Amino acid sequence: MKFDTPATTNPIDRLQVVGQPVDRIDGRYKTTGTAHYAYERQDAAPDAAYGHVVGAAIAKGRIAAMDLTAAKAAPGVLAIVTAETAGKLGKGEYNTATLLGGPEIEHYHQAVALVVAESFEQARDAAALVKIEYAPAKGAYDLAVARDLAKPSGKDDEPADSRVGDFDGAFAAAAVQLDAIYTTPDQAHAMMEPHATTAAWKGDALSLWTSNQMVAWSVGDVAKTLGMPKDKVHLMSPYVGGGFGGKLWVRADAVLAALGARAARRPVKVALQRPLMFNNTTHRPATIQRIRLGATKDGRLTAIGHDSWSGDLPGGKPETAIMQTRLLYAGANRLTRQRLAELDLPEGNSMRAPGEAPGMMALEVAMDEMAGKLGLDPVEFRLRNDTQVDPEHPGRKFSQRQLTECLRMGAERFGWARRKARPGEVRDGRWLIGLGMAAAYRGAPVVKSAARVRLDAKGIVTVETDMTDIGTGSYTIIAQTAAEMMGVPLHRVMVRLADSKFPVSAGSGGQFGANSATAGVYAACVKLRDAVTGKLGLNAAAAEFADGKVRSGDRSIALVEAARDGELAAEDTIEFGGLDKKYQISTFGGYFVEVGVDAATAEVRIRRMLAVCAAGRILNPKSARSQVIGAMTMGAGAALMEELAVDTRHGFFVNHDLAAYEVPVHADIPHQEVIFLDETDPLSSPMKAKGVGELGICGVAAAIANAIHNATGVRVRDYPITLDKLLKEMPAPA
Amino acid sequence: MKPFTYERAASPAEAAEAAARRPDSKFIAGGTNLLDLMKLQIEAPAHLIDVNALALDRIEATSDGGLRVGALVRNTDLAADQRVRRDYAVLSRALLAGASGQLRNRATTAGNLLQRTRCPYFSDTNMACNKRRPGSGCSAIDGINRQHAVVGASAACIATHPSDMAVAMRVLDASVQTVNPKGVTRTIPIAELHRLPGDTPNVETVLEAGELITAVTLPKPTGGSQHYRKVRDRASYAFALVSVAAIVQPDGSGRVALGGVAPKPWRLDAADAEMPKGAKAVAGTLFAEARPTEHNAFKLPLAERALASVLAEARG
């Protein structure tokens, strides 16, 4: 199905099942331990041996010598895989560094060996006996230093530089100016389930039960890395214990499990050890951002400038922190520039809302600072600079843009009017209280997505697509879509996901999954409905599917009748034909936060948070809310504590476990509220939906930073905002 | 983890005897610290002596009005004990500020005192660390050291002792009872249990090889208002950047011990003497010899401010 004209009324609009806050259909399996994750596939590979990964002890250089004698002789050892024994390996399309290092080492904890043994303990013990001598080389590990050598970096549709009008002139002439530098640190996905894979060979065919967000990409990259045809790779990822972008790609666990299984001649499973996860896998790269804003005295932006620097391994990509600045506010003179430096730290890559998450952390603090300079309320300042068109291409409208509605409603619900404009005015015992807000913005891309739908003789509708559910609710919204389209109750729908034998979906990433994948299911269901009416001899155009029946005119036939002589199946792909180019399709929101800052110790504790989101049709308010509160929690981590500490001498992230890389715990998140505006976007897809999983993190950290400023009067521009940074400027408590 | 053998001792004498027989052994209590370190091969005992069956899990009154806390009393039980809550509130508060409910259910009194540092270079076996591999150097001194000690450290090691409980024990003047492999018992004042690193940061306590802690004794209650203030980067389940254990008497005198700033709970008699003068004077004395790094210098003003806040609370 080609989607190139705005959606009109369709069966989804009935909202009998879609749009209802139904429980996640996989929830029961997860809470009863019957959802088997990649490392738990005893059913599929009962005799799997255990692999343990050895990570490089240096960040850059070479392996001078490797001695496997002791490890090989250790009890239970079946095989040891190294670059030397693995044979020629390719590199995945989506990988920057190779997944099995040696003799060249590209980053700290890059995998250099896999030890396979009968038991996990034996593999771990033997792994410690692998003796490696390194010849270290000098590397670049400090973004602040490497920044001077950074180069423009962009893509065709996202050029490194954009210019409109005369930024320099307008900024210089502006009545009120802001020029500030912000930094965001490297961050880890730190998902609960580590990267994990069980691998088994049958002849030259490989089966991988793995934890992955993008099945088709990963089949391609496994094939490319191992030098085998794609159709010999069977990849399954039915349950994923969190990914946040860290599992968009094939990683060492999958490649090494496959190589280990080949070497040991039996299935092998590998779970990346937690202490390796921070340096072995990808992370969100640190940024240095400079924002310049010029405004008239009455608070209209005349100049908007945003420069961003980030680093990555040679051949890597930039953190696109400037992208939202091209679209969020009006202003006639604009300049954005994106620069990439070479660093020899572990590979930087996508993490939940790449670009916008760190970009909004800077831009929305700059907006708060500018509102302060103008003496304007921060909400009012944003309202004054709203735009309904892409400010760089004024001919291009937003498909929907309810930013001002979000901000107004949020302000009212939160009690924003009680905020004191002057910082440091409100006290509750030993706590300084502050309110802060920020706009939320995230693009809503759409990606081609296919599905197959079957109707069997029992009247069960089965959906098959390689879409993944990374804890987001894909199973459920896909079931809701099929139930709505076929007019059956939810329990008559079976959803099978994330198997490379199924039609290729959008996958889970970039907040495009929910809208695109359900639209693919919609397309397949439209085809199945045609097959059903054809079979039943009904007029397709007039047919209504409801209550397990198909009605047309005065005829009503049970749906199951259509499959009486055998199963009916239909497969289709939704393809997006340019509406997303003609219009800018984005999601919007507003964040409002109240914090307390201990007047003595500068400890920051969030008291309450509100999100108001305008994100198209909300397919399931319950799972959507979970996405937003989870993202807000991650935003709180970004604001207050998350930072991969770079040792710039040795070139690695020092705090590489969950004790040292702190993420929020329950006590940090006392109260969250989420409101979704009633919105449908006929330009986005037949579902009229967008996405919320990433919108939820875009702006929330800035809202917290702004609340801290309101509480204390101290402006910290380097995330995370830890107490040591605040303390310097906080007066001794009375 | 290296393969190891295991035995379960039935009495302190048996445990001590086993330790004498196997110099390459370690005691295991709750295992919440030891097992983690064994998995990373930071600890690699060839033999484990499980002390959990030793019947050292009681809290009993002593003849001089104090409490004797068995070495195996779990952190949860110690924090919840009515006598501790009434007479040694600083201890109960310190315990509850530590780790998580699950860990406290497992963690023991002796194990808590002997837990090892959280220096990230200590737990990365690729890195130089004098504590883990004597003579290899200290990666933290010129590296990432925001969490590290500002006072009492040495050029060989700037790690902190991470325990909350020990800070409260220190302010309460607890003492540690032990038995050595020869069966000889002794009492060690808590102030003397942990050693400063000097040139040998690998030697962390005055305990001899195989010496078993059997109990920790709290002297008769001192009264006063008792406070434990733990300052950290998140609201729960994090080690202290700085912690303050204080006992403040109505006349303004009192005692204070700090956590998170030194290789051991940090208390000085001279600083206690300054209590009536207030936080600035106390902190000035506690930190007279401080040698902070660029990244942890904030701990000095932070500790002073936290103490000031505690004193303000004590005054009501």
Ligand SMILES: Cc1cc2nc3c(=O)[nH]c(=O)nc-3n(C[C@H](O)[C@H](O)[C@H](O)COP(=O)(O)OP(=O)(O)OC[C@H]3O[C@@H](n4cnc5c(N)ncnc54)[C@H](O)[C@@H]3O)c2cc1C
């Ligand atoms: C995630 C995490 C967070 C934590 N957070 C905190 C925190 O915030 N604050 C805090 O204070 N602590 C914290 N801890 C540490 C925790 O308190 C300790 O791990 C625990 O107290 C150790 O007690 P255990 O009985 O488990 O000791 P074990 O691990 O059994 O033993 C520790 C050491 O003591 C020795 N030992 C044990 N018993 C005896 C004995 N009777 N005689 C002689 N030697 C003995 C062992 O040989 C070993 O060397 C945390 C731990 C974890 C894992």
Ligand code: SF4
């Ligand atoms: S501070 Fe101590 S524990 Fe940390 S690296 Fe230095 S010597 Fe090792």
